[in-house]
Structure formats: C-alpha cells, structure tokens
Amino acid sequence: MPVRTRPLIATLTLAAATSLALVTAPASAAKGGDRSHPDLRRAIDATAEYRSEQAAVNDGYLRTDECVEDQALGGMGYHYVNPAHIGSTDPARPAALLYEDDHDGKRRLVAVEYIVLNKGQGRPRMFDRAFDGPAVLPGLGSHYSLHAWIFKKNPKGVFTPYNPRVTCDCPPGAATP
Template sequence: MNSKTLLTAIGLAVATSAAPVAMAGQDSALNAQLQQLRLATAAFHSLDNAIAAGWTEQLTPCLSSPEGGMGYHQVNWNIFFDAEVDATTPELLVYAPTNTGGKRLVAVEYLVFANALGSNPVPELFGQTFHYNPAVDAWVLHVWLWQGNRNGLFADWNPSISCD
C-alpha cells in the first residue's frame, strides 16, 4: 500500500468514525434521560399504582386516527394546568387496551397549555421541542417509552395501537 492510499484510507476512517461518535454521545444522553423516565414510571404499569400516585382519572376515551392509535390518557390533575415541565413527571400516562379488557402502559405525554405558557419559550425535553395541538390549545410531546412506534419515539400516533 503506498502512502497516498494509506492517507486516503485513514482520512475516510476518520471522516466516517467522527459522526457516529457524536451521535453516540447524543444517543447516550437521551438513553440516560429515558432510563430515568422508565424508572419513574415503571410502577404505573399497574393502573392502581398510577391512580394512587396522582394520575386519578381517565381523561379521554381510547383515541385513534388513520395514522394509528394513542390509547387512553390518564391525567394527574395536580400538575395538569401548570406551566412546569418535569421529565420524570408527565402530565398524562397513556394506556392501550389489552385483548383481555385491561389496560397497559405504552407512553407518556407532556402538556403545557398555551395560556399557561404565556411569553415563555416553547418547552423542550429529550432534545425535542413540544408541538402545538390546536384541538386542546396546548404544547404537547408524546414519548412511546413502553411500546415501540415505527413512526418514531416522539410521534403522536402509533400504528401498533388499536382501540378496536
């Protein structure tokens, strides 16, 4: 191998390895944040535990659209109307129906009402900016923490969730 070929090979190796290192660092930080959220919400696979911890009421019926389903939204009224965002305390827990008539935890949702936000910047969590949902006049972010979603971890709808 001549020196020109060797330098080209080294250059390609450096160029192609630098990006994954940066992405790995970002993925590592995101994974650590998601792990904290998993630890904070793991007990809520039991709906009884969620209710005892403050997510006391089912806010919505099972929601679905042509893009997929969301499920039932269980609300924590103690934090629902505030403008605070806490990564380990989502305003809503999202449950999908099971084949046996039960509910299973599939996602969490963060929500800040537009009027509560005022002139503050749009909230961000996990490197994601919340998006505006005009139906509820709020900024929202879903995290499909407990159910894979081919539309993405932060997508609103999940094609693998069905309300039928």
C-alpha cells in the same frame, strides 16, 4: 477440518449480526428511536410502576374511558391525566399516561405525555426536542404536548404523537372497562 469450520461460521455470523446492528442503529435514532437520552431513562424508571393501572390512579392520574385514535395515523390510547403535573417538564412527572386495552381486558401502559399550557411563551423542549403544537382542546385550551412511546415501540419514532400499532378496538372476548 469440520470442527474448525463451525467456530469460524459462528464467528462470521456474530460479526455479520453486529455489523447489521451498527448499520441500522443510526436509522432508528434518526426516526426518534433512540432511547439512550438520560432524561428518557429517568422517565422510564419513574413511570414503570404505572404499568399497574391502579398505581397510576392511586398517584392522582384520572382514568378516562375515551380512546384516542386517528384512522390514518394510528392511536394514542386512553389518557390518564394528573392535573398537578400539567406544565411539568420534569421527565419523572408526565401530565398523562397512555394505556391501551390488552387481550385480557386490562389496560397496558404504552406511553407518557408531557403537557404545557400555551401562555405566549416559546415552544417548550425536553429530551433535546421541541414539543408539538400549540393545539387547542376543549377544557384545556391552547397547549403544547410531547409524547414518549417508552413502553411500546412506535415504528414512527419515540416522540411521534400517534402510534400505528395502537388501536381503540376492544380485543375479542375482552371485558369492557
């Protein structure tokens, strides 16, 4: 009898885990956690090479040393902007790559951002979502933006501008860039 109990317990455990996954999946999708959109997959595939900060710089992304953080909302990290991609709604051509400091003093890719200048047009859409904004930034002007947290989980949702898991604090012992 004990020999048959183990397979039954294993089967029930697997069934319970599967049921839990099915129950929680719609909740994460409702929060913007669904990464199954085909264009989001294109964005991930096209930007994975930029996990190497040097690859991003080599492809025209301009490094910044100003980290964006809001005490209440979380952080965005360091923006690396490719001016040639501003205005692009091609998932493979984000205008900005977002990095955070890693524990070894290097920067780690966490998200991408699409930026479209506001020229009086309607709010742009990507990934079946409307962009945020318009907002005004010195040197850029009025623009719309859409963040996609595709390399670091954002508990607030894939398309939320700020991630509470990103801070601008330099990790202890890390070299400053």
